[in-house]
Amino acid sequence: MAQELFNIDKEKDFSEWYTEILKRADIADVRYPVKGFIAYHPYGNSAMKKIMRYLEDGLERTGHLEGRFPIFIPKSVFGKEAKHLAGFEEEVYWVNKAGLNNLEEPLVVRPTSETAMYPMFSLWIRSYSDLPMRIFQTLPVYRYETRATRPLIRSREIAWFNEAHTAHATAEDASKQMDVGRELYNELHHFLGVPYIEVKSPKWELFPGAAEAYEYFVRFPDGRFLESGSVNNLAQSFSKVYDVGFEGEDGERHYAYQTCYGVSERLLACTMSYHGDNKGLIFLPEIATIQVIIVPILFEGAKDDITKAANKIQKELWDNGIRAQVDNSDKRPGEKFYYWEMKGVPVRIELGPKDLEKKSVMTVRRDTGEKKSVKISGIKKELPKIFEKMSKDMRVGANDFMKKHITYARTMHEIEQGIKDKNAVYFGWCGLEKCAEDIEKGFAVTIIGEPQFPKPEKKLDSCASCGNKAKVVGVAVKDY
Ligand SMILES: [Zn+2]
Structure with missing residues (x-):
């Protein structure tokens, strides 16, 4: 099914x-x-x-x-x-x-x-x-x-x-x-x-x-x-x-x-x-249970050769410290692609009769869908490079993403708006528990403390709650 x-x-x-x-x-x-x-x-x-x-x-x-x-x-x-x-x-x-x-x-x-x-x-x-x-x-x-x-x-x-x-x-x-x-x-x-x-x-x-x-x-x-x-x-x-x-x-x-x-x-x-994305998980290569899934594209006449080649690549990769597996199930290739994409395996290797003729395979990155034809003889050296690039790309966005999701609030209204926008709110704070309580009660949020990372990038001079001089910056979030 x-x-x-x-x-x-x-x-x-x-x-x-x-x-x-x-x-x-x-x-x-x-x-x-x-x-x-x-x-x-x-x-x-x-x-x-x-x-x-x-x-x-x-x-x-x-x-x-x-x-x-x-x-x-x-x-x-x-x-x-x-x-x-x-x-x-x-x-x-x-x-x-x-x-x-x-x-x-x-x-x-x-x-x-x-x-x-x-x-x-x-x-x-x-x-x-x-x-x-x-x-x-x-x-x-x-x-x-x-x-x-x-x-x-x-x-x-x-x-x-x-x-x-x-x-x-x-x-x-x-x-x-x-x-x-x-x-x-x-x-x-x-x-x-x-x-x-x-x-x-x-x-x-x-x-x-x-x-x-x-x-x-x-x-x-x-x-x-x-x-x-x-x-x-x-x-x-x-x-x-x-x-x-x-x-x-x-x-x-x-x-x-x-x-x-x-x-x-x-x-x-x-x-x-x-x-993860709408298609499922995306694991960083370092933590992925399976780093590479090899999908043989089987055609009548070439079945045995392709299966053999796929198993050989798997063993070679495994021997070189790469957690590779072959999907030898009866499913159609398209189904296998979706399945392993959903499970977040970082790289898929496609191996069909034409690839085998050229002594190469097709590698596909889970995060970007980027395809690259790689010689079978060079695959064990190429994969670590793909992993490295992928990990770097996956990590590089996180800090910018976080910064984009920080609202700087000078007033209660701005706190409310920032929370509505699904952001963390950095606000000027006199440091008093009473002001934190007012904010927490007002917007059903939690004041988690003073930000150390990412550092505040804007000046917040007065307390968003009482208007007195701000001593520190506070962070308000909706938490779990
Ligand atoms: Zn205050």
Whole structure:
């Protein structure tokens, strides 16, 4: 049976586009029998792992090492930091029973790992020579979300959750570590080529006792923004509670200064949503599960030769580190083209009798449709060049795209208009929470903080809400 053509207007019907593409392109399946829990198809999971590896390489390059901490946290340990408990109490899963026995103390299923890691940090860090300590882990976390769940955006099991936790001897060292974390996250967003804003979080959003935080927001085609990561300077807010201390050079005991940062599977949602088009997904070659799909164009008489040649090319490419597959199914070539376009495979190779005669193949780029005839003998050298050009082209537009979707507002009316235009709004702000509240309530938006990237390019002298002198620039968005 012919496969139904994927053709959904991404800009106009983004919600439908997103739901359908996850299903049709074999990314994730919501039919798992626990609500809010999702099964990842290998095709989607593999792309996610490639983003994960890029990040993990960056973390290791900058002196982080991967650890592994348990999923269960005793209630008493979780609750030591009262504010942390209060923040998560309504959205953690509890384990009260093991086998037939009721547990003496209930266990929390980690919603994030501070309280699993820091008691161990307390044991592992003895003196200043053990510092800095930089540990990350990539493991699922669990949150009993009460808001509507959405695959990869708001799930109850966050299948891919990378969190890094560091401890330092001085506030200055922790502050320097913040720069490292931020650089990694800025790099990661540039690598994915998605339009994003980095903000410094408003003071009232901070964890009590924390020094500062930065958050990343990616713009989706419907004009809403999704938080894609955060970098937090916890100062001594946790170290004092979990006794993460060390003997200093002065022989005295001190509490460590800590930072933590995290990103999740949301990044896959971000890259698919931005790069895809009405025909389906477009994966960056670096993260594509299949980078090249070879479609043999079979004619009677030449079938065997073409199939053989296609399989040979596949093996040669694979041996040269290119993730190539052959579509040997019974479908017509046209159907195969649509199918693999929908799945976002970066490059298609067409191989028919005429190509074979000329000892060449036709390569087709998914993003531009650009065709190029390439000699079979040179294909393994040519493809990396096509990938490189394609990645560059796909990334280069993102920052300009983001800048085009920023409105500079001097008045409440301009804020309203910017939001209507599906933009992020940079506005002059006196910095008072009251003014942020007025804006948030007035237009059902969220003030996410002060922009760090992209930097404001216009001067905003007065607060858009109260008219007093602006101290900073704020960002208002519709968020998820
Ligand atoms: Zn104001």
